[in-house]
Amino acid sequence: xxxMTQSPATLSVSPGESATLSxxxxxxxxxxxxxxxxxxxxxxxxxxxxASIRATGIPARFSGSGSGTEFTLTISxxxxxxxxxxxxxxxxxxxxxxGQGTKLEIK
Amino acid sequence: QVTLKESGPALxxxxxxxxxxxxxxxxSLSSSGLRVNWLRQSPGKALEWLARIDWDDxxxxxxxxxxRLSISKDTSKNQVVLxxxxxxxxxxGTYYCARGANWLDPWGQGTRVTVSS
Numbered sequence: 001x002x003x004m005t006q007s008p009a010t011l012s013v014s015p016g017e018s019a020t021l022s023x024x025x026x027x028x029x030x031x032x033x034x035x036x037x038x039x040x041x042x043x044x045x046x047x048x049x050x051a052s053i054r055a056t057g058i059p060a061r062f063s064g065s066g067s068g069t070e071f072t073l074t075i076s077x078x079x080x081x082x083x084x085x086x087x088x089x090x091x092x093x094x095x096x097x098x099g100q101g102t103k104l105e106i107k
Numbered sequence: 108q109v110t111l112k113e114s115g116p117a118l119x120x121x122x123x124x125x126x127x128x129x130x131x132x133x134x135s136l137s138s139s140g141l142r143v144n145w146l147r148q149s150p151g152k153a154l155e156w157l158a159r160i161d162w163d164d165x166x167x168x169x170x171x172x173x174x175r176l177s178i179s180k181d182t183s184k185n186q187v188v189l190x191x192x193x194x195x196x197x198x199x200g201t202y203y204c205a206r207g208a209n210w211l212d213p214w215g216q217g218t219r220v221t222v223s224s
Contacts, residue, residue, distance in 0.1 A: 004153070034210035043111075044203070046212035055212060087154065091209045095169060098154035 002026050002090055006099035012107040015078050021102045023071040023088035032092035035064055035073045038085045038101070047086075048073065075104075109133040111143075111204050111215040119194045119222050129187040129204030129215060136182045138162055142208045145178065145189045148217075149200035157202075160187055194222045 003026040013019045023033070031051035036044040046055040048064035051071060061076045075082055087101040115127035129143060136143070141162040148154045158178040159167045168176050177190045187204060199222045205211035 032209065036211075036214075041216065043214040043216045044205075044211075045214075046210055049210035049212075055210075089154075089210070096156050098156075100153040 001095060002029060002093045002097050004088055004090055004097050004099035006086075006088060006102050008102060009100070010103045010105060012105050013078055014107045015080060017078055019075045019078055019082075019104055021073040021075075021086050021104070023066075023073070023099050025069045025071075025090055027093075028068045029090040029092035031067045032090060033064075033066070033071050034089045034091070035062075036087055036089065037082075038087065044087075078104075080106075109206065109213055111206065111213060113202060113204050113215045113218040115202070115218050115220065117219060117221060119198075119220060120224050121195055121222055123194050125189075125191045125194050125198070125220060127189045127191075127202055127204075127218065127220075129189070131185045131187070131206075134206075136162065136180050136185050136187070140208075142206065143180070143187045144205050144207065144211060145187075145202065146205060146211075147198075147200045147202045149197065152200075154203075157191075158189060159208075196222050198222050 005024045007022045033051045035048040038044045052064045063074045065072050085101045085103050088099040110132050112130045119125050144159045145157040158176050160178045175192045180187045201217040201219050203217045205214040
């Protein structure tokens with residue numbers, strides 16, 4: 001199975017600043033990668049698909065980049081509602097696999 | 108707006124069979140191209156994909172759990188049902204259903220299942 005490694009495990013950032021979250025695949029997944037946001041008690045929310053395409057309704061401050069094995073989710077101008085857990089997901093290889101998540105917390 | 112909601116027992120005893128239901132609204136299970144997945148997240152672990160059922164009744168299972176899983180759909184109720192046999196404490200976690208063939212959207216809120224005697 002493809003192993004998805006996210007770093008850091010926890011990221012402390014002040015509101016208004018930017019956050020950069022990383023996701024690395026154990027082998028190339030092309031651009032078949034998605035990012036999700038998870039808040040306690042809520043359903044995971046699709047943010048980015050195909051590595052860099054924002055899902056419907058996702059604010060422009062969320063951006064994704066990368067291909068192959070290295071991917072980045074950048075959140076610019078952090079707002080209070082952005083503090084959550086973020087996880088990546090590859091669906092290029094069977095079975096689809098997920099990273100363990102990065103917790104973005106308020107500094 | 109498409110929504111999914113999971114339901115099922117919060118507590119299951121070891122060796123029992125778990126039955127979970129995913130209720131869909133805003134879309135029909137018979138809609139061409141619709142695919143519904145089940146996933147889970149055990150404490151401290153990454154999400155794990157379990158199974159998928161398609162609008163045409165094609166079914167797909169996790170290789171490691173295939174012998175214990177069964178996925179089905181009830182089109183009249185617009186529900187997808189997942190059963191997992193021979194539950195163990197390591198199966199404790201939050202179980203989600205989600206729509207999609209590649210990226211997953213939307214997801215349900217999840218239902219927490221504890222396996223304990």
